Amino acid sequence: MLYQRSSSLFKEAEVVIPGGVNSPVRAFGAVGGTPVFAKSAKGAYVYDEDGNTYIDYINSWGPMILGHAFDPVVNAVIEKAKQGTSFGMPTAIETEIAQLATSMVTNIEKIRFVNSGTEACMSAVRLARGFAKKDKIIKFAGCYHGHSDSFLIAAGSGAITFGTPNSPGVTQGTAKDTLLAKYNDIDNVTEVVEANKGEIACIIIEPVAGNMGCIPPKDNFLQKLRTLCDQHDILLIFDEVMTGFRLAAGGAQELYNVYADIVCFGKVIGGGLPVGAFAARNEIMDYLAPIGPVYQAGTLSGNPLAMAAGLAMLKALDADKTVFKRLAEKTEYLHQGFSKVLQKNNVKHSINRVGSMISIHFEEHEVFDFETSAGANNETFKKFFHGMLKEGIYIAPSAFETWFISDALSYDDLDATIKAVDKVSKNF
Numbered sequence: 001m002l003y004q005r006s007s008s009l010f011k012e013a014e015v016v017i018p019g020g021v022n023s024p025v026r027a028f029g030a031v032g033g034t035p036v037f038a039k040s041a042k043g044a045y046v047y048d049e050d051g052n053t054y055i056d057y058i059n060s061w062g063p064m065i066l067g068h069a070f071d072p073v074v075n076a077v078i079e080k081a082k083q084g085t086s087f088g089m090p091t092a093i094e095t096e097i098a099q100l101a102t103s104m105v106t107n108i109e110k111i112r113f114v115n116s117g118t119e120a121c122m123s124a125v126r127l128a129r130g131f132a133k134k135d136k137i138i139k140f141a142g143c144y145h146g147h148s149d150s151f152l153i154a155a156g157s158g159a160i161t162f163g164t165p166n167s168p169g170v171t172q173g174t175a176k177d178t179l180l181a182k183y184n185d186i187d188n189v190t191e192v193v194e195a196n197k198g199e200i201a202c203i204i205i206e207p208v209a210g211n212m213g214c215i216p217p218k219d220n221f222l223q224k225l226r227t228l229c230d231q232h233d234i235l236l237i238f239d240e241v242m243t244g245f246r247l248a249a250g251g252a253q254e255l256y257n258v259y260a261d262i263v264c265f266g267k268v269i270g271g272g273l274p275v276g277a278f279a280a281r282n283e284i285m286d287y288l289a290p291i292g293p294v295y296q297a298g299t300l301s302g303n304p305l306a307m308a309a310g311l312a313m314l315k316a317l318d319a320d321k322t323v324f325k326r327l328a329e330k331t332e333y334l335h336q337g338f339s340k341v342l343q344k345n346n347v348k349h350s351i352n353r354v355g356s357m358i359s360i361h362f363e364e365h366e367v368f369d370f371e372t373s374a375g376a377n378n379e380t381f382k383k384f385f386h387g388m389l390k391e392g393i394y395i396a397p398s399a400f401e402t403w404f405i406s407d408a409l410s411y412d413d414l415d416a417t418i419k420a421v422d423k424v425s426k427n428f
């Protein structure tokens with residue numbers, strides 16, 4: 001494959017955009033090489049600026065659960081755009097998507113739309129703090145909740161001690177209110193809670209983590225967290241930016257039958273346009289401005305094009321009751337295929353999968369938290385990534401990301417992917 005045009009576009013971009021990209025992981029920093037510039041996409045495939053075709057396993061990092069340029073979404077956006085692209089006034093479609101979202105996710109009564117997952121999580125935490133009248137929050141090492149200051153806190157600084165900022169620009173003042181705990185370790189979370197009794201407003205978690213590879217909750221971790229929160233009067237926030245409307249119509253909450261107090265959404269809920277949302281029962285949501293004291297706003301929030309895309313996507317998912325089962329079956333097929341060829345080629349690996357999320361770590365040990373994920377062999381991952389790219393398979397350019405399976409993938413695509421894994425892993 002040739003990447004001449006991508007290379008020259010990247011050079012041009014680097015002059016006027018920091019690092020040439022508008023979101024860091026796109027720059028291939030973790031795997032090396034020049035990022036591929038996308039030109040267009042349809043269904044399961046992405047086409048780059050040099051004319052190469054890829055079977056896509058990123059799917060815009062999750063939104064394209066039914067494939068790229070999904071006709072109902074594209075048509076809804078085109079039709080809406082003709083009527084004006086933004087008003088800064090309420091519109092009927094905002095209520096329509098809110099009604100549908102709250103009907104699909106059973107424990108939420110009101111939902112507020114924002115423009116990104118970052119905004120959703122940032123606003124959810126502010127709401128939790130305002131509602132609970134406490135300042136501290138607990139997050140888990142290896143979980144990502146967007147780039148707002150409270151969440152950019154490093155792992156490894158000791159769960160009970162104050163967090164340390166891992167990005168310059170995040171003040172110690174902000175960092176000290178974010179406490180870190182270990183994913184899948186309820187004893188550790190309990191210790192942090194006990195050491196900060198009466199001071200913790202909320203615990204925020206990705207119910208299935210997708211930012212250290214795919215990490216499922218184990219040994220009823222979510223149920224135990226729910227109980228701990230109830231015992232200590234702490235609000236539980238599920239960051240379902242990845243898992244919402246992906247693992248089931250009701251997301252991870254439905255899959256695990258554990259219900260959070262506040263739920264954050266992004267990705268699928270916007271059908272590929274910039275949308276996030278946070279939702280809860282009335283008692284909590286009515287704490288928001290304009291009826292409550294917690295301020296939160298957005299000039300383009302509830303934007304008609306974004307709402308049209310999101311509504312078309314949710315309608316499609318709501319109408320097809322078999323879609324989540326089909327996605328899980330396709331993902332399981334991949335899992336089995338990968339295991340078979342990696343075993344045959346004597347490659348150490350550990351595969352995690354939940355619904356349509358899957359990841360491969362090149363290590364034999366079980367991967368269940370940040371430390372075990374970080375311990376996997378990144379050199380092998382780099383070889384794997386570039387090998388797959390050459391075979392026309394586009395996976396996330398980092399071992400710390402999950403793959404997102406779309407329903408547009410055919411079993412021929414899956415077979416081609418398994419074959420590529422076989423070919424690539426023979427050379428490790």
Ligand code: PMP
Nearest residue numbers: 116117118144145146241242266
């Ligand atoms: N939460 C989770 C779980 C995410 O995976 C992401 C982004 N990948 C975010 C929040 C932030 O969303 P955004 O990039 O739309 O701000």
